[in-house]
Amino acid sequence: MKRRLLMFFLVLISSIGISAAQAVDSQQITGTVTDPSGAAIPQAEITVTNEATGNSRSVKSNEDGNYVVLNLAVGKYTLTTSVSGFKKSVIAGVQVDVGGKPSVPITLALGQATETVEVQAGVVMIQTTTPEIGGVITSQEATQIQLNGRNYVQLLTLQPGVSTTVASGFNIFGTYGVNGNSQSVNGIRTDSANYFIDGVDNKDNGGGGNNFVNISPD
Numbered sequence: 001m002k003r004r005l006l007m008f009f010l011v012l013i014s015s016i017g018i019s020a021a022q023a024v025d026s027q028q029i030t031g032t033v034t035d036p037s038g039a040a041i042p043q044a045e046i047t048v049t050n051e052a053t054g055n056s057r058s059v060k061s062n063e064d065g066n067y068v069v070l071n072l073a074v075g076k077y078t079l080t081t082s083v084s085g086f087k088k089s090v091i092a093g094v095q096v097d098v099g100g101k102p103s104v105p106i107t108l109a110l111g112q113a114t115e116t117v118e119v120q121a122g123v124v125m126i127q128t129t130t131p132e133i134g135g136v137i138t139s140q141e142a143t144q145i146q147l148n149g150r151n152y153v154q155l156l157t158l159q160p161g162v163s164t165t166v167a168s169g170f171n172i173f174g175t176y177g178v179n180g181n182s183q184s185v186n187g188i189r190t191d192s193a194n195y196f197i198d199g200v201d202n203k204d205n206g207g208g209g210n211n212f213v214n215i216s217p218d
Contacts (some may be wrong), residue, residue, distance in 0.1 A: 016189040026097045027072040031104040033061045033081060040065025041108060051076045051092070072096055074136075077106060087111035093121040097136055141152060153183065153195070161186040 036105040042063045049056040052075050061067045074096060081089040086108035094104055109117055137155045147154050156162045163184050184190050195202045199213060 007033075026099065027074060028068060028070045028101045029072060029077065029079070029094065029096065029104055030066070030068045030101065031106055033065045033067065033083075033106045035086070036110065037106055041083060041086070044081055044106075046106070047080045048072070049078045049080070053080055074098055079106065081106050081108065082113055083108065083182065084113060086113070087112065087115040087117050088113055090118045091121055092118070095121070147171055156183045156185075159185075165190065172212075206218070 001112055029048060033041045035041055035044070037102060040061075040063070042061055042065060044061045044065070044067075045058055046061065046069070047058045048069045050073065053073075057069060059067050059069055077094045077096060079089075079091040079094060081091075087110070089106055089108055091106065094102065104121075104148070138156060141158060142152065142155060145158075154164075157164055162214060165184060183193070186195055202206050
């Protein structure tokens with residue numbers, strides 16, 4: 001199975017420093033559980049299940065109806081919500097991408113808990129809870145796009161807001177491959193991005209920020 005490259009950039013608004021120890025599974029799903037009138041429903045149990053692995057985790061909404069499920073891996077999820085006096089709600093196909101924190105509101109219908117209302121998430125969840133920016137480069141893009149110097153880091157330029165600059169030969173960070181280019185994401189410093197391969201941090205912070213392994217696009 002071809003490898004999928006996940007490029008994750010964390011941009012902190014009005015921040016002086018950037019943490020060098022960001023968790024890979026930093027994705028999360030948040031939302032509010034309400035009744036048909038819009039009133040908050042506390043103590044509703046929300047079970048989030050990864051559709052690919054079957055792994056699940058359950059949380060309960062607070063007194064304001066809000067819930068949050070932390071530290072999720074990238075993937076597609078099903079949200080099952082139940083509470084006494086309301087029909088069970090099942091929302092399938094919630095996509096969580098790199099750095100994603102989608103907000104998924106849940107409205108429960110009055111009825112018995114043995115009844116189920118199923119919804120297929122067919123629209124992209126707008127991320128309104130964080131200034132983080134994430135992007136996914138697929139295996140098809142990684143293997144079929146011509147790269148000068150066969151340097152996979154050049155694939156970052158497929159993402160919005162990424163620009164390439166020519167780095168000095170004396171620049172320790174960012175001179176990936178033979179062309180000596182470095183990448184800036186939305187104007188941040190070229191040494192302020194982390195690189196992950198299959199969920200593993202590939203950045204050598206102790207060696208000037210270079211990659212541990214500059215893998216082949218194949």
